[in-house]
Amino acid sequence: MGKVFADISVSLEGFVAGPNPTLEEPLGKDGELLHEWVFKLAAWREPHGRTGGETGPDNDVMKETTANLGAVIMGRKMFSGGQGAWQDDPNPDGWWGDTPPFHVPVFILTHNERETVKKDGGTTFNFVTDGIENALSQAKVAAKDKDIQVAGGASAIQQYMKSGLLDELQIHISPILLHGGTRLFENLEGVKLEKIRVIDSPSVTHIKFKIKK
Amino acid sequence: MGKVFADISVSLEGFVAGPNPTLEEPLGKDGELLHEWVFKLAAWREPHGRTGGETGPDNDVMKETTANLGAVIMGRKMFSGGQGAWQDDPNPDGWWGDTPPFHVPVFILTHNERETVKKDGGTTFNFVTDGIENALSQAKVAAKDKDIQVAGGASAIQQYMKSGLLDELQIHISPILLHGGTRLFENLEGVKLEKIRVIDSPSVTHIKFKIKK
Numbered sequence: 001m002g003k004v005f006a007d008i009s010v011s012l013e014g015f016v017a018g019p020n021p022t023l024e025e026p027l028g029k030d031g032e033l034l035h036e037w038v039f040k041l042a043a044w045r046e047p048h049g050r051t052g053g054e055t056g057p058d059n060d061v062m063k064e065t066t067a068n069l070g071a072v073i074m075g076r077k078m079f080s081g082g083q084g085a086w087q088d089d090p091n092p093d094g095w096w097g098d099t100p101p102f103h104v105p106v107f108i109l110t111h112n113e114r115e116t117v118k119k120d121g122g123t124t125f126n127f128v129t130d131g132i133e134n135a136l137s138q139a140k141v142a143a144k145d146k147d148i149q150v151a152g153g154a155s156a157i158q159q160y161m162k163s164g165l166l167d168e169l170q171i172h173i174s175p176i177l178l179h180g181g182t183r184l185f186e187n188l189e190g191v192k193l194e195k196i197r198v199i200d201s202p203s204v205t206h207i208k209f210k211i212k213k
Numbered sequence: 214m215g216k217v218f219a220d221i222s223v224s225l226e227g228f229v230a231g232p233n234p235t236l237e238e239p240l241g242k243d244g245e246l247l248h249e250w251v252f253k254l255a256a257w258r259e260p261h262g263r264t265g266g267e268t269g270p271d272n273d274v275m276k277e278t279t280a281n282l283g284a285v286i287m288g289r290k291m292f293s294g295g296q297g298a299w300q301d302d303p304n305p306d307g308w309w310g311d312t313p314p315f316h317v318p319v320f321i322l323t324h325n326e327r328e329t330v331k332k333d334g335g336t337t338f339n340f341v342t343d344g345i346e347n348a349l350s351q352a353k354v355a356a357k358d359k360d361i362q363v364a365g366g367a368s369a370i371q372q373y374m375k376s377g378l379l380d381e382l383q384i385h386i387s388p389i390l391l392h393g394g395t396r397l398f399e400n401l402e403g404v405k406l407e408k409i410r411v412i413d414s415p416s417v418t419h420i421k422f423k424i425k426k
Contacts, residue, residue, distance in 0.1 A: 012406070013227055013396070013398040014226055014227055173420075175406050175407065177398060177404060185226040191390060192390075193389075193390070194388065195388040195415075195418070198418055205420060207388075207418060209388060
């Protein structure tokens with residue numbers, strides 16, 4: 001059986017996005033800075049259909065994340081930035097164009113039903129309206145014995161942590177301040193973490209935790 | 214010339230103290246847990262007049278902090294937990310008894326004048342009412358060419374960071390959640406940090422930053 005994990009970049013304050021996210025700036029003001037360490041990596045460029053890129057400790061960490069990936073779960077807000085009826089969503093197919101970088105089934109937590117959308121390169125967008133446990137059950141069927149990533153946003157990760165369904169969390173701490181935004185470590189009463197690994201690079205500090213059950 | 218540094222334990226959320234600090238629980242609910250890694254160390258026990266204790270990476274980090282220490286600066290709240298007139302403060306001489314563990318002059322930022330208090334073992338408590346810059350000037354005279362530690366609380370460290378007077382900040386990240394309390398990384402508009410060192414141990418992750426000027 002694969003594991004259920006989350007893996008997310010945070011600022012020094014623990015923000016996973018900056019203030020005032022918009023369609024043009026989905027990660028809020030300066031939120032893109034959290035991910036600068038990723039864009040240059042070979043392991044990021046490859047699933048995005050590009051060649052080249054840096055190798056090294058950051059790349060190794062990122063490669064681990066996708067090496068055994070069988071399915072992805074994400075919140076509606078992370079998927080499209082919208083809410084409510086899909087016909088009114090200005091970004092109903094998400095941020096990633098015709099060939100999204102997931103290459104596995106993606107399960108989107110939403111209150112609004114919708115038929116599955118099939119994209120190029122193995123990604124399907126499946127819309128789950130009956131809660132995080134059912135989304136995970138469906139993801140497990142799709143992933144077979146591979147891993148499942150709870151990609152975000154913060155609220156989805158928090159819900160999976162609190163419900164005891166998440167096995168591991170890895171944060172990538174960027175040494176920047178965003179002065180506002182969305183916090184990862186909130187609404188986590190009762191959650192206990194055990195630090196299991198730290199890898200440092202000039203760009204970020206990767207800290208991996210097991211969620212105690 | 215010595216450097217001006219801060220060195221503080223934080224939870225995963227970035228809290229330096231838990232919720233609801235009181236005289237009995239000055240670090241708030243569960244705030245003591247942030248410092249558990251320290252109490253067992255030889256480098257903590259020695260200035261507290263005790264023998265023995267653990268050595269290893271945490272101890273090495275802690276020894277560095279005090280190795281070249283010439284003076285300490287702290288906020289009134291950290292010193293006594295109180296505010297206002299000293300005659301009404303239930304803890305006017307601080308938390309540390311007759312032989313405080315500083316063994317150097319300590320400068321306390323306060324709005325209420327008071328004569329210097331001399332303790333055993335080289336610690337003096339000096340009360341500074343004319344602002345953080347003057348407190349630093351006095352600390353520099355006392356420290357000669359040694360280092361000056363801005364011990365806390367969060368607000369004092371933030372003020373020294375924002376004013377460009379702090380050279381280095383080291384945080385010790387405890388893998389715990391406090392679910393509320395006092396944040397370190399707040400009120401820091403315009404501050405930029407450069408990560409200069411990471412040391413990990415089973416207990417905490419030590420991350421040291423240079424404050425960019």
